Amino acid sequence: KHRSRESSDDDDDDSTDRKRRSRKHKRKKRHNRDRSHSRSRSRSRSPDHKRRHKHESQRKSSSHKSQSSDSQNQQHLNWLIPNIRVRLISKKIPAYYLQKGVVQDVTRTSQSSPKAVLLMDNGQVIDKVPERYLETALPRTGGKVIVLEGKHYWKKGRLLERSRDGYGVIQFTEDLEVVNISLDSIAEWCLNDDE
Numbered sequence: 001k002h003r004s005r006e007s008s009d010d011d012d013d014d015s016t017d018r019k020r021r022s023r024k025h026k027r028k029k030r031h032n033r034d035r036s037h038s039r040s041r042s043r044s045r046s047p048d049h050k051r052r053h054k055h056e057s058q059r060k061s062s063s064h065k066s067q068s069s070d071s072q073n074q075q076h077l078n079w080l081i082p083n084i085r086v087r088l089i090s091k092k093i094p095a096y097y098l099q100k101g102v103v104q105d106v107t108r109t110s111q112s113s114p115k116a117v118l119l120m121d122n123g124q125v126i127d128k129v130p131e132r133y134l135e136t137a138l139p140r141t142g143g144k145v146i147v148l149e150g151k152h153y154w155k156k157g158r159l160l161e162r163s164r165d166g167y168g169v170i171q172f173t174e175d176l177e178v179v180n181i182s183l184d185s186i187a188e189w190c191l192n193d194d195e
Helices: 002-041 049-063 067-077
Strands: 085-088 100-107 115-120 125-130 134-136 144-147 156-162 167-172 178-182 186-188
Touching: 085 115, 085 186, 100 125, 134 186, 144 167
Parallel strands: none
Antiparallel strands: 085 100, 085 134, 100 115, 115 125, 144 156, 144 186, 156 167, 167 178
């Protein structure tokens, strides 16, 4: 009898423990469900709230800088400028796919990427070509180039040689400095320096 009473006491303890754990689990589940529901309703409670907030504060602090540095950063982001030779690499304009042309004008709006007016090598003019449809074209060795990004941004020079590893040797016209620059960072310059 004594043993059965002990075992029944243990059973009671086990059952109350189970009930207690079950209630606790249900509460936790309900709490998590409510929390996730409130997250979906409120943007400020999203899982990456801290990350988004951090980037917003960086944007705000950078907006306090001068307008000239902001426009300079914008220029570095968009490489498209007038008087460079480009190749059309989008199949969305199939008649001119992989053909070269010279950028005559660039229109920039705050909502979209820059768009170019191109004078194609066959004499046709194409208007409103997005920057993403284009890539820079390179001149032959000895041809004029302009640097579109990096430390030597907008410097002009001559392409002395190309290497197989994607770099080119350029001599700048201003100071005759010779540098090694990625071929992705340069384009053929189509404007005479005399003009």
